[in-house]
Amino acid sequence: MKRHGKILLLLLVVVLIAALFLSPLREWLTLARLKESRETIQAAIAAQPLAAAAAFLLLYIVVTALSLPGAAILTLAAGALFGLWEGLLLASFASTIGASLAFLGARYLLRDWVAARFGARLGAIDEGIARDGIFYLLTLRLNPAIPFFLINLGMGMTRMRLVTFWVVSQIGMLAGTFVFVNAGTQIGRIESTSDILSGGLLGAFVLLSLFPLLAKFVVGMLRRRRIYKGWHKPKRFDRNLIVIGAGAGGLVTSLIGATVRAKVTLIEAGEMGGDCLNTGCVPSKALIASAKAAKSARDGSAYGIVTSGVRVDFRAVIERVHEAIRIIAPADSVERYTGLGVDVRKGRARIVDPWTVEIDGGERLTSRSIVIAAGGRPFVPDLPGLATSGYLTSDTMWEALRGRDHVPGRVVILGGGPIGTELAQAFVRLGSRVTQIDHGDRLLSKEDPEVSALIAARLRGEGVDIRTGCTALRVEDGMLVVACGGVEERVPFDELIVAVGRRARLRGYGLEELGIDVEARSIVDPWLETRFPNIYAVGDVTGTLQFTHLAAHHAWYAAVNALFGSVRRFKVDISVLPWVTYTDPEVAHVGHNEQSAREAGVAHEVHRYDLSHLDRAVAEGAREGFVKLLVQPGKDRILGATIVGASAGEILAEIVLAMRHGLGLNKILSTIHAYPTMAEANKYAAGEWKKTHKPEWALALAERWHRWRRG
Incomplete structure (x- = not known):
């Protein structure tokens, strides 16, 4: 129905344009004809002033709404025929009404088409319009060198509100309209429209158009003065950039800074490489790989391989984890980054004022900009008895388990998110008896319910005792006491692993003394600035999703904004953010899933392809899983994807x-x-979409064609 409406409107526009060009009216929209007929038209206006004004208003609106040439002549005519003030009133409101109609027409006819083809770019433009649209539009309206009809059509492609467009256009076009209407009152002296906009006047308008940007700059300067009030800014700086924390975000930030020849200092109190290398991504994936190998060895008969007596050397497994860290560590080392031009300091950093960082309570360095990349830490709930229970976290378990000859017999994992679920499967495959406990009603709550159910079924099939809807109460006598359905249960353990989430590591860096709220949901704005425009944060400390690749993504924005923000700064774009849970099968996700799309009210179609039909999955014995695509209705634009299966994270890359x-x-x-x-699963999933959108009318014609060809 909407498509038919667009076609009808487009036909109406075409008919109106054709009618105007074919009618005698076209001849009247010239300066010469206006000068010749001025007295005759003024006599007609004097006879019926209201009707004449209404007719003029309607004509002006139609010409402007259809983006036809002639608006300049009509503005002159307003002054020539109605005088300065009445002409200004008519031309000003008619031009704004016509511009608004052109704006709405472009939005109705073209925005969906543009969004389907340039969705990501249009999204970034919409964000800029939401932030500074008034300044942009006012700047354009004050500059007569930019055709107004292009502004009308261009703004129609954005999500600017009509009332904002109307008001700003009314104000912004007033100066130019006044000049033309006033010139119309002296029309006898004008030979062409170029006589009106002399070089000097045009230059004055261009300078006037810069006023909104200048006003924005002044407002920003006053805001900064208010923020920094009471702090003494150094006249000279030791560094261009100081980065606190040498995890993924800090390493990439400092590397970018050094690459563009800035003087950069990177400060790290712990191990280079941060959590991901030393306690997170690398060790956990090494453990998962060993656990998968153990499972494959036991399941050899499924591949025609006879296996017996598979034994896990747990000491060797943990040593392999540390070997993986050792192999990767040189890439994140002090020596490497020093060689790349980064001044690396080992020590505890504390920000003592917006431009000064103190190292280990001694040396102080000043810098124009500071980036906080301190990472996160496991959240440990305040449970009675937990502190003395010898519990482990993803940070402490790797050293605690080192040197043990045997896998822990009974492992209890508190938490049903990605970390807890990965560890539960890894330990059960290595031979532990695993109980996984979560207060939610299902594992992996951010994924669609069918994904949670599939992973839970796989883990239960491998021996994990999953208990959801349970609340941890206390730890006593080597047991975790939980309430499940109102009934207390005691779960014994040899090792208790707490994996209920992570929190930003913000305390101890002087932020509280600077007035930065470390308890806030997020301490940064869309440009990664804290309340101080020269202090940035990246990665886990921002309060957003905690992924290593997101921290590295943040790093580019923080480094560029910190070093070049006075020229141009960039708003962080995480509209296409993938993540992977490394269970077996893996769960890979980007954009919306069904759950998030429903919560956000995003219209979508779902198209699915099961891996049970994929040749490679059959050959590999990895038929469990699927590719599920969320697609914009009636279009081929991908809104999101969830892939469950072997190598799902690798398959997802094409969709990302x-x-x-x-x-x-x-x-x-x-x-x-x-x-x-x-x-190939991605192609077949796209094929499922195509099947539901095949052109039946074209296929019917093709069938008739083939029937005719057969005779």
Whole structure:
């Protein structure tokens, strides 16, 4: 229905334009004809002033709404025929009404088409309009060198509110309209419209158009003066950039700074590489790999391999974890980053004022900008008896388990998120008896329910005792006491692993003394600035999702904004953010899933392809899982994807690339995928979408064609 409405409106516009061009009215929209007929028209206006004003207003609105040439002549005519003030009133309101109609028409006819093809770019423009749209529009309206009809059509592509467009246009076009209407009162002296806008006057308008930007700059300067009131800014700085924390976010930030030849100091109190290298991503994935190998060895008969007596050397498993850390560590080392031009300092950093960082309570360095990349830490609930229970976290378990000959017999994992679920599967595969406890009604609560159910079924099938809807009460006598359905249960353990989430590591860096609220949900704005525009934060400390790749992504924005923000700064874009849970099968996710799309009220279609039909999955014995795509209704634009299966994180990469660069499912369908690969699943999922959108009318015509060809 909407499509038919657009076609009808487009036909109406075409008819109106054709009628105006074919009618005698076209000849009247010239300066010469206006000068010749001025007295005759003024006599008609004097006879019926209200009707004449209404007719003029309507004509002006139509010409402006259809973006036809002639608006300048009509503005002159307003002054020539109605005088300065009445002409100004008519031309000003008519031009704004017409511009608003052009704005609405462009939005109705073109925005969906533009969004389908340039969704990511249009989204970034919309964010800029939401933030500074008034300044942008006012700047454009005050500059007569920019055709007004282009402004009307261009703004129609954005999500600017109509009332904002109307008011700003009314104000912004007033000066230019006044000049033309006033010139119209002296029309006898004008030979062409170029006589009105002399070089000097045009230059004055261009300078006037810069006023909104200048006003914005002044407002920003006053805001900064208010923020920094009471602090003494150094006249000279030791560094361009100081980065606190050498995890993924800090390393990438300092590397970018050094690459563009800034003087950068990186300060780290612990191990280089941060949590990901030393206690998070690397050790956990090494453990998962060993656990998967143990499972494959036991399941050899499924592949025609006879196996017996599989034994896990737990000491060797943990040593392999530390070996993986040792191999990767040189890439994050002090020596490497020093060689790349970064001044690396080992010590505890504390910010003593907005430009000064103190190291270990001694040396102080000043810097124009500071980036906080201190990472996160496991959240430990305040449970009676927990502190003395010898519990482990993802930070402490790797050293605590080192040197043990045998896998822990009974492992209780508190938490049903990605970390807890990965560890539960890894330990049960290594031979532990695992109980996983979570207060929610299902594991992996951010994923769709069917994903949670599939992973839970796999873990239960491997021997994990999953207890959801249970609340931990206390730890006593080597047991975790929980309440499940109102009934207390005692769960014995040899090792208790707490994996209920992570928190930003913000305390102890002087932020509280600076007035930065470390308890806030987020301490940064969309440019990663804290309340002080020269102090930035990246990664876990921002209070957003805690992923290593997000911290590295943040780093580019923080480094560029910190070093070049006075020229241009960039708002963080995480609209296409992938994440992977490394269970077996893996769970990979980008954009919306069904759950988040419903919560956000995003219209979507769901198209699914099961891996049980994929040749490579059959050959590998990895048929469990699926590719599920969320697609904009009636379009091929991907809104999100969830992939469950072997190598799901690798398969997802193609979808992430397509979403980031606005490539639709038709592009994926037309791409040759090597056979047999798991990545073919993306093409087949796109094929499922295509089946539901096949052009039945074209196929019916094709059938008739083939019938005719057969004779």
